Amino acid sequence: MTAQHSRWTHHRTVGFGYVAISLAAACVGTVLSLLMRLHLTWPAWSLPLHGLILPEEYLALVTMHGTLMLFFVLTVAPQSGFGNLILPAQIGARRMAFPRLNAASMGLTGLALLVLLAAFFVPGGSPISGWTAYPPLSATALAGPGQGEGMDVWLAAIALFSLASTLGAINTLTTIVKLRGEGMSWQRLPLTVWGWFTAALLSVLVFSVLLAALAMLFCDRHLQSGFFLPTGDLVNGVLLQHHGDGSPLLWLHLFWFFGHPEVYIAILPGMGLTSMVLANFAHRRVFAYRLMIATTLLIGFLGILVWGHHMFVAGLNPFAGSAFALSSMAIALPSSAKVLSWLATIWRSRPRLTTPMLFALGFVSLFITGGLTGPILAQPILDEYLHNTFFVVAHFHLIMAMAGIFGLFCATYYWFPLLFGRLLSEPLGKLHFAGTLIGAYGTFLPMHLTGLAGEPRQYAQLTGGGSGPAGQLLQTTLPLQHGITYAAFFLACAQLPFLLNLVLTLRSHLLATPNPWSATTMEWASQDFDEASTEDKPTGLVTYRGPCHYSEDGVSFLPQWESGATSTLPPE
């Protein structure tokens, strides 16, 4: 067993691999989203070297954008990427429990990305049935150009991804349970670790359900079964040949059983990090620490039981709808408890407004704005109107996409000294934060309004259609549409200072001091040994207390690894 001695299976290598995968996916996904905005606003605009964007091509853009961002960015980077880079150090361990399994699941994830991207190049192009792949459109090649080979490629990619995520989650869980260092009891675990833990437990439980659903969809496509297809279904005027009285509703159940926990997998690590970073820079303890552990687990638990809120207008039995509405309202409670704890932690403190702190505050802001629309959508009556409008798009882009990205930036700025020995430039970081915040709200807040006006999701063209009342209503949203598109481009450009910052910092020779943020969690203790080393020597670290022990007067702090002597906070 020499696995631990190899650089290839070292968790830092694996973590950087995951980050690279999600960076690549994020770049492609962003370009696709900008193309979507361009087409929505100026339908006559033709893409250089390609020509007009056809309706089915627009749908392909939607599908690939959603799949790339949700699976390969928001699932991979926070959970697997930073999970590998930081988790072992944060629990006082030197490695992951199963290094080779870990490396293998990273490889599988990379392979899944390549397979998915191959969908652009197969005959017919990429699939067009959205990241949720609802049958019957996803079950037959008759449904559109990308639904033949493109859809098969999509199925293969997501199946690989499910497998990889399950294996990776097994590694994460075992590491957290078994490899915590001396003194690292459950109550002393940082909330980030609790986030990773809950997300990993959810991954283990739901990705295999997705895998089962994918297998059944594959059978419907190629073996003439009818798990998800009703009898006598016509697609594009052709009668589907299959046996059985299936129903798309069955797919929706299986898919959303996975899909809702999936969105929590994307956000739970960011929630944990936000708690820790807010406390770090406010020099306070996390408000109601044990309650925060409990709410993390509770959110995970309830997250398993709310999937039906995505199906209120899908032909769900209204009584089931009510039950799911109830459980969805219930999940808003632990979520608001989290928000309250964040606010209470920084309440009347004098926080150091560093870039990671700003991004954490941005996370809180976005989580509130996006979260407020959640309980609205969770009312079946309201959702009947709002479902499949841009109101939903606004909801999940604020709470998941933007909050998730803010969590990722927070992690990057916060842990950069740990990973690269240098501090990212603060002025550039603040510029980056301001631009991203303005861009995020500028892009996604107006979508609430266009959604309320009835703008549907996943429609290639809003203008030039009929001039009925619906068309006229949509006409009135056009000025907003332009604004959204400009804001989206602004948001993309706001990432340039970040890139510049990365390049400049990595080239500079100015090294950061150990523990530059006066942090209390274990990963900052490991600076006196080379964390990246693959040598297997003892960490010699002991955890003496929970995280975030800052004194009341805000002049000294006690890191988790110090046996007694307090350290003084640097003057502001």
Next chain:
Amino acid sequence: MSPILTPPEIDRRHRAHESDNGSGRRPPTDKLTGGNGEGGDNWNDRPQGRRGPRERLSQVRMGLFFGLFAVLMFFIAIVSAFFVTRASGHFDAYSHYVNEWLPTTIPSILWLNTAVLLLSSASAEMARRSMFREVDVMDEWIGLSRRTSQRAAAWLSVTLGLGGLFLVGQWIAWDQLAAQHVFFRSNPSSHFFFLITIAHAIHLFIGVSALIAALIGLRRSHKLASRQILVDATVWYWHAMGLLWIFLFVLLEYGQ
């Protein structure tokens, strides 16, 4: 504080020239059999109370059990679809509700297969137990004999044979159905029969591969702890697949 180290040159020395032939002149060469600091698993890295030879074993077990959670959810998803499809039908042109579900007759060889799988679980358990017989383990750890590994290898081979037999039996069952013109595509119930049995067979095939890996590991691996882990994890997986099969078989036999 430095751990008790096994000098690294020991595992680099070539075994072939150094065997003892039982004359007792040389210390046992198969040093890396267990104990402190073995295999990059430095006990000093571990917190108090977790410094024992069983730590790695319990890690692997925990990982395996979380993996089995995933497997269980996979089949639960299929089974819940099974219940829905079994009840579903459609209205025909005369507004009659028709349910196309025709229960698939379960070939009786499946009873035999189930018995074989149960037997294989028993022999797998024998292998696992023999890997942990304390007296023999001590002998093997010191390097006096390889009795535990040999015994476990024998039982595992039996398990492998029985497992192979089960898979062949399943194949025969599918063949028998094909002879009666029952294929995957015939009927909603046959979709599920084939989906469930094939998905289970794939999982069992992974188990067979694990058995083969364990048999190779028993011969090749220098560390007793690794050999124990291989056998233990394989056998637990095997038991779980057996249990799962009983659940699925009951469902197919009586639940259609």
Next chain:
Amino acid sequence: MKGRLRTNLLRWVWLVSLLLLGIAAQSFGQGCSQCLDNTRATPPAVQAAYRKAIYLLGGTGAALFIAGTLFIRRER
């Protein structure tokens, strides 16, 4: 004094929670017309089957989640 405040606060939290949940319950059983049509056209046996499947899937998932968290409590 402080303890009293705490229990009082907790009571309020409970009340507000129940109220929030109640708002959802108010819509009990009302679906969109399509859902109603679809449900009315679904024989009771099929509805029961869906119910069973939901319990099975959600129940197993929730049970395993709890089992997972209890499982780890045995570890220090």
